Amino acid sequence: MTELSLPRRILIDEDAGSALGTLLEYYNINSILLVTDKVIANKDFFKEILSLIDREDLKIRIFSNVNPEPSISDVIEVYQDYRDSYDAIIAVGGGSVIDFSKSLSILIKKGGEFDLRGVAPFQSLGIEFTKPLLIAIPTTCGTGSDASYGIVLTDTLDNILVKLALGNYELVPHITILDAKLALELPINLKIGTALDALSHAVESLVAIDSNEFTRPYSEHTIRYIFKYLPRIVDNPQDLESLKKIMYAATMAGIAFTNAGLGLAHAIAHQLGAGLHIHHGTIVGMTLPYVVKFNYRSPTAREMYEGIRKIITLIDDIKLGNNFYEDIIDLYDRIGFPNSLVKLSREYHISSDAINKYADMALHDPEIVYNPVPPRYEDIRMIIKALVEGDINIIT
Numbered sequence: 001m002t003e004l005s006l007p008r009r010i011l012i013d014e015d016a017g018s019a020l021g022t023l024l025e026y027y028n029i030n031s032i033l034l035v036t037d038k039v040i041a042n043k044d045f046f047k048e049i050l051s052l053i054d055r056e057d058l059k060i061r062i063f064s065n066v067n068p069e070p071s072i073s074d075v076i077e078v079y080q081d082y083r084d085s086y087d088a089i090i091a092v093g094g095g096s097v098i099d100f101s102k103s104l105s106i107l108i109k110k111g112g113e114f115d116l117r118g119v120a121p122f123q124s125l126g127i128e129f130t131k132p133l134l135i136a137i138p139t140t141c142g143t144g145s146d147a148s149y150g151i152v153l154t155d156t157l158d159n160i161l162v163k164l165a166l167g168n169y170e171l172v173p174h175i176t177i178l179d180a181k182l183a184l185e186l187p188i189n190l191k192i193g194t195a196l197d198a199l200s201h202a203v204e205s206l207v208a209i210d211s212n213e214f215t216r217p218y219s220e221h222t223i224r225y226i227f228k229y230l231p232r233i234v235d236n237p238q239d240l241e242s243l244k245k246i247m248y249a250a251t252m253a254g255i256a257f258t259n260a261g262l263g264l265a266h267a268i269a270h271q272l273g274a275g276l277h278i279h280h281g282t283i284v285g286m287t288l289p290y291v292v293k294f295n296y297r298s299p300t301a302r303e304m305y306e307g308i309r310k311i312i313t314l315i316d317d318i319k320l321g322n323n324f325y326e327d328i329i330d331l332y333d334r335i336g337f338p339n340s341l342v343k344l345s346r347e348y349h350i351s352s353d354a355i356n357k358y359a360d361m362a363l364h365d366p367e368i369v370y371n372p373v374p375p376r377y378e379d380i381r382m383i384i385k386a387l388v389e390g391d392i393n394i395i396t
Contacts, residue, residue, distance in 0.1 A: 002212050004259050005169040007136075007147050007176045010251065013244070016045070016137050016179040017052030020090065023175060024053060027133065029087040031059040035101045036092045037066040040139060045182055046092060049137075061086075066093065069274070070100045071154040072116050072164075079107040086132040091173075094194070095143030095280070098136050099151040102171045105134055116153065119166040128170035136173040139182040141246040142194025142281050144201050144254025146176040154274060163270040165366055172258065176251060180244040188237050189282075192230070192337055195246050196285025199226040200265055201253035203288060203328075206308065207301040208261035208370040216304075218256035223308050225249040227331060228316050234335045261370025264362075265291040268384060271361040275354075278344070285332075286339060290383045292325040293395045294373060301372040325392065340390025355384050 011019050024032070040046050041064035050060075063082055067074055078100075086108070091101035103116055109127040119125070136146035145151075150167040183191070202222035205215060226249055229242040236242075268291070269284035276283070295301040305324035312318050312327075320327045329339050338344045350358075359381040362368065368375065375383075386394035 002210075002214070004214055005149060005172050006255055007173050009175045010147070011175070011177045012248070014177055014179055016177050016182060017049040019177050019179075020049060020135070020137070021053045023135070024058065024088070027088070029133070030057055031086045032061070032088045032090055033082060033084070033086045033132065034060060034062045034090045034092065035066060035097055035104065036062070036064050037068075037097055038064060040064070040093050040097070043185065049092065066097045066100045068096055069154050070096055070103070072103075075100060075103040075107065075116065075153065076112065079104060079112050083108060083112065088131070088133045088135055090135045090137065092137045092139060094138065094140040095145040095152070095197075098138065098143065098145035098173070099153065101134060101136070102145075102151045102173075103153060105132060106171070108132065116166065117155070117164065119151065119168050121149065121167050121169065123168070125168055125170045133174040134171075135175045135177070137177045137179070137182070138247070138250070140186060140194040140250075141180075141183050141191060141243060142197035142250045144198060144250050144257065146173055147251045147254035148172065148258040150258065152270070152280070161274050162361065163274040165266065165270055167258075169258075178247055178251060180240055180247045183243055183247060184238060184240065188234065190279075191233055191237060191243075192335060193279050193281035193285065194250070195226055195230050195233070195281070196288070196337065197281030198222055198246070198250040198253045200284045200288045201257045201262065202226070202249070203292065204263040204265055204370075205253065205257040205260040207295060207298070207304045207372045208257070208263055209372060210370060211260040211304075215256045215260040218252040219260070220308055220311055222249040222253040222256065224312055224315060227312055227318055230331070231334050262367045263291065263371035264294070264368055264375055264380070264383070267362045267365035267368040267371075268358070268380065268387075270365055270367070271358045272384070275358060276350075282344070285337065286341070286344070287383075287387055289325040289328040289339065290386050290392060290395060292328065293392055294375070294379065294383055295371070296323070296325070298372040329392070341388045342390055350388055355381055355388070358384055
């Protein structure tokens with residue numbers, strides 16, 4: 001059986017504050033927990049959102065200290081201070097803020113004794129139709145967390161910092177509000193990094209083993225938008241129309257991977273990102289072309305890759321190369337994005353022992369089960385070595 005899970009409402013091209021104010025009245029919401037981070041809390045648009053939703057009978061609590069890589073212990077600590085009954089939790093921020101809000105909502109609904117490590121896709125949490133409602137207002141253009149069932153939290157296992165990829169269909173936000181103006185002030189490196197996160201979501205969900213007729217259009221449309229509009233944003237970071245397209249793409253990719261799965265690029269990136277302290281969108285985007293080449297071993301994946309290349313060239317008149325992984329690297333060259341860890345920084349020239357460690361950890365990442373080609377430990381080690389050195393020819 002194939003089942004699709006999407007937000008109840010996706011509001012597009014809306015002024016975030018005005019739209020939120022209308023929704024709070026429509027759903028008769030009288031108490032909210034507003035979750036964000038320190039940077040967003042000091043932005044003028046955040047203060048404007050607060051002013052637009054302010055009314056005498058609305059109880060507002062604000063937590064504005066979400067860490068960039070939130071941990072399970074962070075969520076538990078905040079729950080102790082903010083456990084209360086709310087009509088809605090409103091997440092204003094990037095993927096970390098939205099994932100943190102999903103995690104906090106679980107504890108608020110189920111109690112602090114619940115172990116977040118046990119969150120899994122096919123086990124009922126029993127919280128889908130209970131308050132607080134989750135409303136997501138993304139301020140970046142890539143994570144897709146506003147439309148996805150996933151949460152990524154850091155944890156310490158055997159004194160090693162790891163990223164846990166968790167998820168459940170009951171965690172898809174009830175409402176998503178897309179206002180591209182909120183992402184205008186993002187530094188260009190974060191605009192690129194978050195957009196490549198969306199590209200990775202789309203490319204992996206396109207060929208994932210649960211990919212289907214309903215998810216593939218979301219994946220394909222996202223890939224096309226990233227190839228077309230990301231170079232425009234790099235040329236003009238204040239190009240609002242192109243930024244809108246990238247933000248739409250991020251949400252579409254979130255829908256796609258929630259219902260189709262991801263794959264090996266994310267399994268590897270979770271480990272390298274946590275261990276080397278690299279922004280998730282940056283490391284997963286960097287890993288992507290190497291995994292695409294590896295997946296060319298699958299005739300079905302190859303057909304999907306070649307199909308999306310035809311869509312890109314026919315619709316957008318973009319000249320592509322010999323295969324899809326080279327097309328991705330060409331896109332990176334156009335936007336000035338490094339395609340290897342060594343190009344990112346010489347300090348990431350990691351040892352063979354470290355490569356072995358990361359390969360073993362990636363082999364046990366849950367995202368790996370969706371990859372179209374089941375990888376062996378030796379395959380993952382080969383991909384990480386190629387990624388470190390920037391030599392895609394290592395992959396055979």
